[in-house]
Amino acid sequence: MPKVSQAHRQMRQQQILEAAWRCFDRGGVQATTMQDIIAESGLSASAMYRYFEDKEALIVAAITASLGALGKLLQPIFDDVAIPGPAELATRIAQRVDAFVASPGYDLRAIAIQGWGEAQHNDDVRAAISGFYAGFRDRLAVRVRAWQKAGVVPRSARALDIANVIQAVVLGHVVQGAILGDVDAGRIVRGLDGF
Amino acid sequence: MPKVSQAHRQMRQQQILEAAWRCFDRGGVQATTMQDIIAESGLSASAMYRYFEDKEALIVAAITASLGALGKLLQPIFDDVAIPGPAELATRIAQRVDAFVASPGYDLRAIAIQGWGEAQHNDDVRAAISGFYAGFRDRLAVRVRAWQKAGVVPRSARALDIANVIQAVVLGHVVQGAILGDVDAGRIVRGLDGF
Amino acid sequence: MPKVSQAHRQMRQQQILEAAWRCFDRGGVQATTMQDIIAESGLSASAMYRYFEDKEALIVAAITASLGALGKLLQPIFDDVAIPGPAELATRIAQRVDAFVASPGYDLRAIAIQGWGEAQHNDDVRAAISGFYAGFRDRLAVRVRAWQKAGVVPRSARALDIANVIQAVVLGHVVQGAILGDVDAGRIVRGLDGF
């Protein structure tokens, strides 16, 4: 009984979260009404509230879950030992993000940007995103240290500072893609060549 | 009479826009109610509507005006010919932005991030931000070309691509500052050293 | 089989009614939700509806049953022939009611007062309470007549009017206890001394 119920519960939650992502992508987090998500998810209002306490809980869950999806998306890149250096790593990550712009009905970038806005005045969201980005940067630093050990990257700079720039470039690329529409990640390596 | 009225009108509008910035910074664009801005500005409800058609017009105006303020903030950097290269330029811009984090009662970074979110589903906002960022990048490219001419920056990379990375680094730094709280712009030059 | 079922049914109903009493005492009749009673009773939603048609039926049953409990509580007093007169009778009843204020997890007084409120706009409740109180007063009148026959109580007053005052004093005492918290029933005899 607990197993069936548990699985059912998780499936329903996922169904709701994906509906929320689509709505957030379409109209913005705050402008999305519960009714929108309810309609998009195909459930009834009260069913919705069985799975998420209130709107804020749903928002936090949706943004948190989107980070999980993003993490899964980027995992292969961290597993790829063939990447030769920081510039290529930044590019690869940017490319991967760009590739998933609109695949399953929602744009992970748009949701990420909405999340940053939400984090400005929602401590739960901020904590979730902050934790994810800090961890992400740490993983970048691990790669950088390996390159430093291999002599590919100079030891003059601290690994974490280099990782910080890699992350900044990727985050900035996301903003540029969402606002300016310049989504060619290849510009990154080429541009970094000039530094 | 029209002139006085005009000046008075602009002063009032500025007063309202700054009230809006403070509110947006405090609680987010969408979550801010007209009543909030009315109270913060010290005007009456109907006075407010004399100066801005409706809430959306006010949002667009506020975000657009914040870009103007940002432009003014960064102008001195473009005028400073002593900056030796791309990494230092990115750093200087980031430092300048960081310096104005909370000076006049509102955080320009938070408003910028809110603006990005708004731009996802508001064409006027997107157009305003997009135009500003494109122009910003163009001005960066002008600097880069000067460096290339002077032989400080290699010609292997296109100036616009380099400018693009400079901008990405700055935008990413803004996100990092707002989310992670790592606001030391000095990390940027040091990190770029490792590329 | 019908007999066992019948007994089982009654036991279940009693279990539900007591859960209802606790909830009503805690939060008021109308503010109590079915979910509250269901949780308190330990049954499932549908089980609940097997035993009571709907919420109103449950309310009526709960209040009616509380009157039965009250009647049982007061029976010994009617059986006690040693009570010397009206003032003492009123006091004894008040004392008995006070003694059961919170014994089994709910305050019969609070439920009684809620019942009066409910009776204002629920005819079934009104009929139940009205019948109970009328009968209660009649039984008081029987005692009064006995005292009159014995010469302890003057015949100048009609027995039913005296009974009416006895009842009023008791009901008033309940209100005073519930609102003012003055629950010393001894004040009644002492106070009546001054009339």
Added chain:
Amino acid sequence: MPKVSQAHRQMRQQQILEAAWRCFDRGGVQATTMQDIIAESGLSASAMYRYFEDKEALIVAAITASLGALGKLLQPIFDDVAIPGPAELATRIAQRVDAFVASPGYDLRAIAIQGWGEAQHNDDVRAAISGFYAGFRDRLAVRVRAWQKAGVVPRSARALDIANVIQAVVLGHVVQGAILGDVDAGRIVRGLDGF
């Protein structure tokens, strides 16, 4: 400007409170919806909320105000020095209350009883009612002491205990009137004759 506004405000509040009384009398406090009161008052939903923070505030205000009305109703009786003793005082109060049963569209007794119910789980209501009843009993005690000084009432009983019984009789009479419908206050003196 403050004067007009203030007067207007009070008039509106009174208008709303009377609408609330009529609704509470008709359907009970908790069962009354804001929509009911809004319709009864002739205002719009939002106008309503300009004058009372939320439903609970309105309930508290309505019950508190009903006590004020009751106090005004009973004032003449306290001013009447011709009342000869406790029994007559109780009767006079009961008569006065009965006389105003349905005069202005609502039954003050029903509202009082609802108030008692509400006081069981709303501390503000309890405090208001408790204070009013305590004060009421004190004023009765003042009269009793005068009678004791005049030798009309024996000194064997404490004035406050006698006042307590007077109050109990009146409160009980209200319940009897509301539930049993026996609204002849004359029964009180006659019945007290038998004690």
Added chain:
DNA sequence: GATGAATGAGTCTTCATTCAT
């Protein structure tokens, strides 16, 4: 026979906007 997930109607409350004064 029992469960608990689901529902739809309804509740309280808020908000951008207008209009009489």
Added chain:
DNA sequence: AATGAATGAAGACTCATTCAT
């Protein structure tokens, strides 16, 4: 020109009740 009271539409959320399993 300015005020602030008023509005109607809509939003988040709840609840008594049912029904597939």
